Amino acid sequence: QVQLVESGGGLVQAGGSLRLSCAASGRTVSRYTMGWFRQAPGKEREFVAAISWSGGRTYYADSVKGRFTISRDNANSTVYLQMNSLKPEDTAVYYCGAKIGQAMGVLPAGGMDYWGKGTLVTVSS
Numbered sequence: 001q002v003q004l005v006e007s008g009g010g011l012v013q014a015g016g017s018l019r020l021s022c023a024a025s026g027r028t029v030s031r032y033t034m035g036w037f038r039q040a041p042g043k044e045r046e047f048v049a050a051i052s053w054s055g056g057r058t059y060y061a062d063s064v065k066g067r068f069t070i071s072r073d074n075a076n077s078t079v080y081l082q083m084n085s086l087k088p089e090d091t092a093v094y095y096c097g098a099k100i101g102q103a104m105g106v107l108p109a110g111g112m113d114y115w116g117k118g119t120l121v122t123v124s125s
Helices: none
Strands: 002-007 010-013 018-026 032-039 046-051 058-060 068-073 078-083 092-100 119-124
Touching: 002 092, 018 032, 018 092, 018 119, 032 068, 032 078, 046 068, 046 078, 058 068
Parallel strands: 010 119
Antiparallel strands: 002 018, 018 078, 032 046, 032 092, 046 058, 068 078, 092 119
């Protein structure tokens, strides 16, 4: 089993920045593909970003490309999402997910093996 705990959410003005963290415990996640997803009220959970085992490969949704950066620290079992130039449409609950094995591209939410409980990001205009 893997436990994931997100942190770093909050209220920020448009144009601001936030850094989300996802701390993993239980089994080592160094062999898991990690992803960030988000879910706005009334909408389905959507893919935001993914990172490979080593951190050498990343993939982003078009809506966040150039503004968000995903990274990971396997020694500390932590995954990060640096979010810059935030927009009101980025408002959502952000979830960290872990998928056993290697995967890349737009990861389907239904294909993740473990989830955290999420952290709320609110961007005011």
